[in-house]
Amino acid sequence: MANVSVASVSRALNGHGGVTAETQKRIREVAARLRYVPHSAARSLITRRTQTIGALLPDLHGAFFSELIRGIDLAARARGLYLLVSSSHGDATEAAIALRAMQGRVDGLLVMSPHADAAFLDENLPIILPTVLINSHVRSERHAALDVDDFGGAKAMVDHLLAGGRKRIVFIAGPAVNHDVEERARGYREALAAAGLGDTAVVLQGDFTEASGYRMAKEALAMSPRPDAIFAANDMMAIGALSALAEAGVATPGDIAVTGFDDIPMARYVSPPLTTVRVRIAELGEAAMDRLARMIEAPEDAAPEPRVVVGTELVVRASCGASDQARRRN
Template sequence: MRRRARTTLVDVARLAGVSAVTVSKVLNGKGHISPETQEKVQRAAALLGYVANTAARRLRGGATRILGMVVPELVSPYFAELARAAADAAGRCGYDLGLFTTSRDPQRERERIQSLLGGMADGLLLVVPVGAGEFLSTLEQSQVPIVLINYFGGATHLPVVRGENYEGTVALLHHLLALGHRRIGFIGGAEHSGQAKERYRAYREVMRAAGLWDEALVQPGDFTRRKGLEGARALLGLPSPPTAIFAGSDLMAFGVMEAAQERGLQVPADLSIAGFDDSPLASLIPPGLTTVAHPIGDIAEASVRLLLEAIEGNPVRDQLLEFPSRLVVRGSTAPPKTPLP
């Protein structure tokens, strides 16, 4: 039995009644082609099941018009919103966004990156990469442009776009201290995350400067609701529990709210709760979550713009773009019932 031949660009052109050059321009979004002709070509391509061979096009020196994006996971509202914003930014520039997840697995991250660098995309957005050292050195030699997003690891020549974490955390803690809280619990983020390390560093330094540092008030986390729930249960079970809990992400803060509900505590009357990210749900879940807004839109726009500059051959090595975060006060924080001096 003979194998069916792959549908070619010439086949699409024949069915649409146009030239192969016209088909190529339509499918690559180039040139000034009438809407009627574009519709004919797209309909013919769909009928024939034509799929462009982007890897072959790359080998011929052409462009795929695809930007690859590798994220740890999409369960987090933060990563989902970042991916959406990047897709919108890419679309406005005539590019599609190919999204890959790693489940925070370094080996899987490497496999996804290698696939994208093998011709599947014109450039790569790598979000909170867990690979470091020798692997990053290898990426610096890539012929495919790469932009790192929210990277806080060792020195690299790759361009980096990120949101600020330290000052936003300081502002949040000063807000809680000004309300009269003295026992402020903290639930950290994922162990490998440079962002989590920055938030913990700010918490430790602010609490030490205020003479309020207590190791018992720190719980490990991983940015998930489950870890927020577990960490809050441990903190609220202390002989002298905190009057406020700062979770290293909004998703963990929602877990803290669940733990408070389990104990019959009212938020914020009995317990103030704060998060980080200002995810879409932060303003919707009663009483509204006090949090630190990360500039997701700015990060996505700048990352795509920087990557397109690199694709066009402009120098972007060693560039670092950092956008400020912003404290957002809502109903989940209030003065404690019995403020300490």
Template sequence: MSKPTIHDVARVAGYSIKTVSRVLNGEPKASPATREKVMAAVAALNYSPNLSARSLSGLRNYMMAFVLGSNLDNPSESLQNEYISALQVGAVMAAREAGYHLLVEPLGMAAEGFEERTRRLIAMPAVDGFIFMPGLADNPVLLELLVQRPGTYVRVSPGREVPSLPAMVRIDDYQAAFDMTRHLLDLGHRRIAFIQGLPDFGSAEARFNAFCAAMAPHGGHDPALLRSGDYRLASGREAAESLLSHPEPPTAIFAANDAMALGAMAVAHHRGIRVPDDLSIAGIDDIPMAAAVWPSLTTVRQPLVAMGKAAAHYIIARSEGRHDGPLPGTFRHEVVMRESTAPPRG
């Protein structure tokens, strides 16, 4: 006889999995009557929510891993962690509803012993599936190891298609960057600077290519207005300092993510350059800080919480033996026009 699951408890108690999970986690939202019915079902089924007992059952382990990479090993170093945090919130929400736990594991690509650490991580028997963050999602060493060891893997914002690793969550990065560049062009800007992302991130190449394609019908981009960045706020500051010192500075700066755009905005404020009167600034992601700064940042919204949920739901479905459900895939983006962009002077 198979061991009862949280789905069985929900069916017997007559409540949703979310409600049962709240009761089992001791959350105060459930009423005494609801709690009594759920616990009665738990007793009747001899259900054990204990994680170690689950792992010893030989069935699912109720654990998934959320794997960080690149400069995200230390999230406090960068506003990029707002992007990661939103994805993590979505994954946690989905995991909790199904009685799962989320393990957060740093796996820096530049760290010594990366390949061996990765090999050990994906061999962990207590983990039902893995969600790999940008950078890692396209790392050739990681991809080779994943192909060699079949498992349940979801890649976030990959640029490379791997037939044996079809599960991914992303937006259309090319179209998103193209749409934002078109927004700046439609406002009348032609001297548009672009701050690029890390080359290890598949999205960085797509966003840069889209910027170039959108600029092509308008005389193309000026190579002198291109700067490299690493997705951190500090690199946005450094790039903006250089761009705004140019003899013919740009009238708009488009950064490949919000953190770098906010770094550029800080430089503009420090120099007394008014945004958007003297300089328009735009980014991609729509992290919480984008709406909180002044002026609020024009950006491209990624549905990050929904993407995190979809990644976790896929792992849960596969661990339950449901292989016929849809793969997580490409989500719709949205250009969010706020106060940091306007037509150029003159």
């Protein structure tokens, strides 16, 4: 239609040069007029690139999922990459199927899955495919990984409680197998140990639900000596703890401080507003996507930057009773 060969069309549209500025202009005009769009499958077939990255996510609910995708999507679009999403995986089998299905369809993979241990990955991932693990407990040399700084966040929280004069801080843990929980518990223990209070550590076993926070807070109330602070491994359990305390007529933060982790939107609205640790989730997604993009562009660049860790931020509200802080209502 522009009286040129397909080769010239390819060169003109991709701007590879080797074609007159004038013909390039003409070809582009004709292409626009015909609403021509290159057939991506044919292009992928020959270039062996799909311009697509896959995101394998577990069955996440709420804001965490939303923010994570948001960060990933933004970073991907900034690089002209497409995003293929497969979420809501309940078990390892489903995740494995989804993983295999993505084979050859993506240039790289973002994997966040509680089921993804090293064996699982070896079994289901071609070694060749660039992969970034998000918040995974597997520590393999083979795959890059990004983590949330659960340890640092928990430590900062306990330090803050100690600075507020609390002496007997109990920790309500989440599901036992959870990597985040382990790190948060570790931060809790280490902060106490650093303050010379290592032997006062008490870990109660919750499961991230509000109900379990409620139950564990009741248990904490029955302890003797009674704790003066409850640090829950997530906000929902902290909220459960708040109701338990309110029911028992215990003042928060007067008698017992309560703090959480995650900074879910609701945290600001409970009574008293919850002091917690915010995780910049969108940043986590962006960072993972950036890392992956670099791996794709330079596969040889075997500088296997160790697990990068994205930061957390202490959000001080009323529930910790810290007297020295300006209560930020943000």
